[in-house]
Amino acid sequence: MEHMRQRIVAGNWKMNKTLDEAMELAIDLQERQDDFPPEVTVILAPPSLYLLGLEMIEEPCFLMAAQNCSHHQYGAFTGEISAAMLQAMRIKYCIIGHSERREYFHETDELIAKKIDACLLDNIAPIFCCGEKKEERVAKKHFVTVMHQLEKSLFHLRPEQMVKMIIAYEPVWAIGTGLTASTDEAQEMHAFIRKTLAGHFGETIAEKIPILYGGSVSPTNSAALFACPDVDGGLVGGASLKARDFISIIKSAGIQ
Ligand code: PGA
Numbered sequence: 230m231e232h233m234r235q236r237i238v239a240g241n242w243k244m245n246k247t248l249d250e251a252m253e254l255a256i257d258l259q260e261r262q263d264d265f266p267p268e269v270t271v272i273l274a275p276p277s278l279y280l281l282g283l284e285m286i287e288e289p290c291f292l293m294a295a296q297n298c299s300h301h302q303y304g305a306f307t308g309e310i311s312a313a314m315l316q317a318m319r320i321k322y323c324i325i326g327h328s329e330r331r332e333y334f335h336e337t338d339e340l341i342a343k344k345i346d347a348c349l350l351d352n353i354a355p356i357f358c359c360g361e362k363k364e365e366r367v368a369k370k371h372f373v374t375v376m377h378q379l380e381k382s383l384f385h386l387r388p389e390q391m392v393k394m395i396i397a398y399e400p401v402w403a404i405g406t407g408l409t410a411s412t413d414e415a416q417e418m419h420a421f422i423r424k425t426l427a428g429h430f431g432e433t434i435a436e437k438i439p440i441l442y443g444g445s446v447s448p449t450n451s452a453a454l455f456a457c458p459d460v461d462g463g464l465v466g467g468a469s470l471k472a473r474d475f476i477s478i479i480k481s482a483g484i485q
Pocket of ligand 1: 241404405406443465466467
């Protein structure tokens with residue numbers, strides 16, 4: 230079946246790179262942009278400090294995402310950045326609910342729901358991350374875990390808000406480990422996510438939402454993953470830090 234949904238490859242740089250290295254990587258991507266399939270939207274999520282520097286690149290071949298934002302609109306919240314601040318810098322997306330934030334910064338589904346609301350209020354499209362831990366998969370609780378994450382963080386949205394969402398399925402056991410979900414495991418979960426969204430928001434909306442796969446995506450596995458009918462691209466960590474690898478992943482996301 231031909232993919233009708235937006236194809237997206239997003240690079241999550243996490244807490245990596247100096248400003249010089251960040252600019253060098255962005256410029257390398259710029260120079261190779263003719264190789265990018267036109268139907269693929271490329272998103273970079275650098276550390277927030279660099280958003281402004283990258284924003285100065287003329288006619289960039291990528292859009293930008295923050296890796297996190299506050300659920301508050303403004304005020305005395307030392308160290309935080311609001312969605313309104315991102316919006317004012319023409320940032321289009323924000324990763325919300327990444328498993329590292331859930332684990333190391335104790336973000337709950339409820340807090341994540343508030344962050345999504347804050348983003349949507351300021352016209353930032355959230356890239357909402359969900360996914361089970363290893364022990365949940367071993368106990369065969371992966372579907373119920375992901376279903377609860379979707380319910381608690383997304384089911385309160387109105388349909389016109391939901392259509393702005395991007396979802397990233399990132400099994401926690403696959404992040405940064407070199408272990409990737411098989412194409413069958415990825416497709417099965419992506420189809421389940423879409424079915425769950427269809428049950429609540431209706432088929433038309435569910436069919437429009439891009440669902441990205443994340444977790445040790447590499448130039449060797451990306452083409453097979455992106456060929457799955459419900460996988461609309463990837464959220465790439467480690468491999469997005471090297472221009473050559475990231476470009477090869479972007480190329481593999483083109484409609485075959
Ligand atoms: P990884 O990270 O590609 O290094 O596994 C993915 C992510 O955390 O978004």
